[in-house]
Amino acid sequence: xxxxxxxxxxxxxxxxxxxxxxxxxxxxxxxxxxxxxxxxxxxxxxxxxxxxxxxxxxxxxxxxxxxxxxxxxxxxxxxxxxxxxxxxxxxxxxxxxxxxxxxxxx
Amino acid sequence: xxxxxxxxxxxxxxxxxxxxxxxxxxxxxxxxxxxxxxxxxxxxxxxxxxxxxxxxxxxxxxxxxxxxxxxxxxxxxxxxxxxxxxxxxxxxxxxxxxxxxxxxxxxxxxxxxxxxxxxxxxxxxxxxxxxxxxxxxxxxxxxxxxxxxxxxxxxx
Numbered sequence: 001x002x003x004x005x006x007x008x009x010x011x012x013x014x015x016x017x018x019x020x021x022x023x024x025x026x027x028x029x030x031x032x033x034x035x036x037x038x039x040x041x042x043x044x045x046x047x048x049x050x051x052x053x054x055x056x057x058x059x060x061x062x063x064x065x066x067x068x069x070x071x072x073x074x075x076x077x078x079x080x081x082x083x084x085x086x087x088x089x090x091x092x093x094x095x096x097x098x099x100x101x102x103x104x105x106x
Numbered sequence: 107x108x109x110x111x112x113x114x115x116x117x118x119x120x121x122x123x124x125x126x127x128x129x130x131x132x133x134x135x136x137x138x139x140x141x142x143x144x145x146x147x148x149x150x151x152x153x154x155x156x157x158x159x160x161x162x163x164x165x166x167x168x169x170x171x172x173x174x175x176x177x178x179x180x181x182x183x184x185x186x187x188x189x190x191x192x193x194x195x196x197x198x199x200x201x202x203x204x205x206x207x208x209x210x211x212x213x214x215x216x217x218x219x220x221x222x223x224x225x226x227x228x229x230x231x232x233x234x235x236x237x238x239x240x241x242x243x244x245x246x247x248x249x250x251x252x253x254x255x256x257x258x259x260x261x262x
Contacts, residue, residue: 012226056215059211060216061209061210061211062208062211063208064204064208065202065204065226066199066207066208067222067224068176068225068226073222074223076218076220076221078122078215084209
């Protein structure tokens with residue numbers, strides 16, 4: 001279970017553009033590093049992230065080894081209806097995590 | 107008149123030897139992305155379409171102390187309506203082991219075409235962001251970054 005941090009405003013006005021910040025703990029091993037004995041360290045990264053707002057996808061990102069450990073993503077969306085934001089991360093070695101946040105639209 | 111022809115002086119020969127041994131050391135390291143590989147990766151994304159400069163704002167610090175975490179923010183000048191919005195934003199680099207950094211897919215519901223994240227840089231290089239609009243045009247911005255401590259190459 002990887003730790004996640006989600007930052008979403010609790011209340012927003014209808015039609016307002018608001019910011020969503022997400023972070024997940026993950027080593028993001030590039031697959032380009034070697035141990036002292038010369039063995040290649042296998043790649044282990046988060047490859048995709050997506051965010052949906054009441055079931056409809058609003059943001060998706062394809063990540064590559066160039067993304068830092070503990071990938072942080074900050075993006076925006078328009079407030080339409082009260083509901084939930086669902087976050088999904090997927091990666092190498094069957095890595096899969098989900099999180100959700102409630103949003104109240106006034 | 108004119109400059110003298112280059113002559114193989116002792117200094118030139120020594121420098122040549124040094125450059126040769128440096129090249130040999132570099133070759134031992136994992137394959138690096140090159141400006142050519144970055145161009146190939148960009149071609150993969152844009153195809154035959156032309157990429158114009160402008161409309162994209164790429165924020166990276168000009169001087170980076172630690173290449174393991176470099177802040178990156180990309181914003182695109184777009185009204186983000188249902189008929190005119192940013193579809194995708196791609197970020198590329200020249201000298202990391204791979205030319206791709208991130209590809210972000212947006213839609214009219216994003217409201218604002220902006221995202222930020224943190225990425226790794228293996229060397230001082232040029233970072234390029236390319237945005238694909240809903241009308242099929244491509245816009246780009248590039249930034250020069252100087253890195254003092256590189257990421258990716260250190261062992262454990």
